[in-house]
Amino acid sequence: MISMKKGIGASEGIGIGYILKLEEPILNIPNSPVENAHDEFIRFQNIVNIFIEKTLAMANILKMQTGEKEAEILEGHVAIIQDPSIIDGVKEKIEEGLCAEQALSNVCQTFIDIFSATKDPLTMERITDIEDVKTRMLKLLMGIEEVSLAALPQNTILVAKDFTPSMTVGLSKKHVIGILTELGGYTSHSAILARSLGIPAVLNIKDLLQETKNGQEAILDGESGIVFLSPDAATKAQYQQEQQTFLENKKSLQTYKGKPTCTKDGVTVDLLCNIGSLKDAKDALDCDGEGIGLFRTEFLFMERNSLPTEEEQFEAYKEVAKIFGNKPITIRTLDIGGDKEIPYLNLEKEENPFLGYRAIRICLSQTDLFRTQLRSILRASAYGNIQILLPFITSLEELRAAKEIIEETKRELSEKNIPFKKDIPIGVMIETPAATLISHLFAKESDFFSIGTNDLIQYTIAVDRGNTQISNLYTPYHPAVLRAISHIITCAKKEGIPVCMCGEAAADPQLIPLLLSYGLDKFSVGPNSVLNTRKIIAKWDKKNADSLATQVSALTTTDEIKKLLTLH
Amino acid sequence: MVSKKTTIINQQGLHMRPASEFAKVVTKYDCNVILRINDRDFNGKSVMNIISSCAKYGTEVEIICDGPKEEEALKEAVALIESGFGE
Structure with a gap:
């Protein structure tokens, strides 16, 4: 009889197939006496x-x-x-x-x-x-043979308590169309593996092993986390349909590959990627990103014992510059502190790390560290279309101090005849209410803006995005957040500088029409969201987006705004 | 016998990877290497022993080396812990 179970959707896609349980056999350990x-x-x-x-x-x-x-x-x-x-x-x-x-x-x-x-x-x-x-x-x-995952029947749904890395070696998408486990979560080994192989997976299903049999038919939806055991014909037909839609949608996205990013009425915007490693840079190119809107440099400083040298940083930035040729690459200077820690810097534990010694505040105080990074970025700028983004700026003093250090570094390089891009653009990350309110002042003294929505939401609504008790308060649809975004873009337009958005909101299908209407020039998203974002942008024209934005601006609560946007 | 006190500075403490690295490094030496944590002694050459010490960020640990090349062993062991194991 059909039964439904719910777990954590850990890898998207729909799988319809037959269960194969990977249970460790009970080993009967011999008890023979040993002669020698x-x-x-x-x-x-x-x-x-x-x-x-x-x-x-x-x-x-x-x-x-x-x-x-x-x-x-x-x-x-x-x-x-x-x-x-x-x-x-x-x-x-x-x-x-x-x-x-x-x-x-x-x-x-x-x-x-x-x-x-x-x-x-x-x-x-x-x-x-x-x-x-x-x-x-x-x-x-x-002398007991391991079950080989390399040779399984087609349409296998693997079921286990949890998968250890040793169990999953050789697993392939060719035979395995779904993964179910009793333990684990979104970041467990099974989840990471399923996503990297593109196999739908639902994890953390209660009593899974007890209630499933080998050969039993099952359906899993890796997005909603719903699993049907022994589905009836109607349910099966419904999910075959959904699977079809999912695959078609995935395929239809491919038609957006290599196409320019523009609205229905021909307004072109830049569609860039957020990256945090060299591997991400390659993914960004494979996924058809038009450049890098946010290159997080923290990875160069993590998982090591001491600061990376100028040469190490230079090689990394140059490598990305080479991958992208003359496409734009926005490198954000070191943004540590807050929730990102680097032990060898021996920073003190703080009561309020998100309001503390972080990002540009560290760079302006430990200027050696800042200068080394700037020298390597400037040197790499001779190899590509690089611009510098300064994170967590909250005052003009900070912007001016940072720009002064950049100028000094440029002079130093010039004196040594080391090549770099003389007119390298310098941008400000707008991610606090303070920066939002004086963005008209920043616009006069910087070359571009980048709106970091994740922090902007957190600081505007005063809500810790990691705190599950209040996670419902964390939303980009809050009228204050939308007004902030609109204000920042308006201020930039007045001075004729471009604005990029590099938080998760830039890939949110419901926010895209508003961002288009506000006049956002550049969308920077995760490599996997590039094609979908391009598809959504192509759905809108200026007139429709403006009319939606006008309606939204008349609404007064988050719920009303969310409800209206869901309709479109 | 030589010894020195130091503090664990990597975020996750002496979990699997740092413990293996530590054991690997001190196993090169013939001398005994002991980690004394909260008055309990753990064999520094044994990953299992080190992990069971549950040493966390900020835990104070005394490293005791006894035997051939004890000075060098101590120096390298302390340096490794103070490097934070690259985390």
Whole structure:
């Protein structure tokens, strides 16, 4: 009989197929006495070597499938099996007369017990890793073959409690059309994997393993998180239809590839991408981005022990400049502090980090760090169409001080005959109420604006976007936010400078007509949103967008605005 | 025997990756390496031991090296912890 379940939609798309449960078989660990402890330990060591070889090979495949971070988990498994406490523990148990399988299980259990006793969430998470190492080692010791995910029947929906990286190596879209799990969330390994492979996935479904059978038919919707088990004909027909629509929509977006971004009545706007790494830059180009509207430079400063050198930064900026040729690239100077921390800078813990020592405030105080970044950006500007964006500016003093340092850096380079773009544009990120209210002043002293909606909403409505208790208050449809955006664009127009929007709002289909009406020149969105944004922009003409904006400006509450925009 | 006190500065503390890195580095040395945290001793060459210490950002740790090349081992171990493991 049909039953419906709900989980977390973690990878979009609709899958209709048959369930295959990946359950770990119950391993019957042999209890045979060992005649020669020495030989038994050598057998264990040989299997450890095979385990390491296999694990590193899997890590390599995973690196290509989902990236470095996920592969690191497997590399950690190598460290676990080489751990002297594990090796010595196993040796001791074998000498006491246990077989290798028993010895390893006992030793692993000891650590599982120790880890659970700590009651520390991060430490307890590592139990999964010990379990995984134990199971795979036992299978190797007992000669049990792993199920290969590389050869599965067509239309398989994989079901598991949760997928560990080692379980998913070799999984392909060719056979697997859906992934369901009982545990995990949007950022778990299963979710990241599903999205990078483009397989629909619903995670965190209660009692999933108990209520599903191998071969059972199922439907999953990776967006809404809804799953049907043993669907009836009507439900199946409905979802086949939706699947068709989803695929057609995806395909129809492809027709926007390589096309200019313009409204129905021929007003052209720039459609750029937000990026935060070199890989993103390649994605942006593949997804047909017309340039970079926001290049976040924080990645160069993260996951390391010391500041990146001028050369390292220069190489990274030059690399992106080369990818994009003469298309525009807006590089934002370092925006740390707030929720982004860099331990080696030893910044003090603050009561209110979002109102504290962050972004330009750090750069204007630790000017060495700022100058190094500016030198590398300026040097890279000789290789492409680069402009500089200053984050978190709230006063003219800050803008002038930053511009002065840029001028000094330029003079320094000129004296050394190092080439750079002499008239490199300098823009201001408008992301606070203060900057909004004096944007007419900033417009006179800068070359462009970039509206960072994520922060602008947070500071305008005074709502922490990470706080789930008040997340309903965080909305771009608040009349104050819309007025702020409209005001910023009007001020820029008056001085004839272009305005870009680089927050999530720029890709919001319901806001796009308003932004067009306000006169936004550049939309900067995530690489995956490029084609859809282009499609939405093409749907509107000036007259319709203006009429909608006029209606919105007469409304007084967020709900009314949201309701009106949903109708279009 | 030599020892030095230092503080964990990486955000996530001694989780999987830093623990493996630490164990790997000190395993090069023949001397014993102990991490003393809140009056408990953990084998610095064992990933499992280090993780079970639950050392967090800001935790004070005393590193104790005893045996051949203990000075060098201590220096490298302290430097690694103070580098924040590149996080």
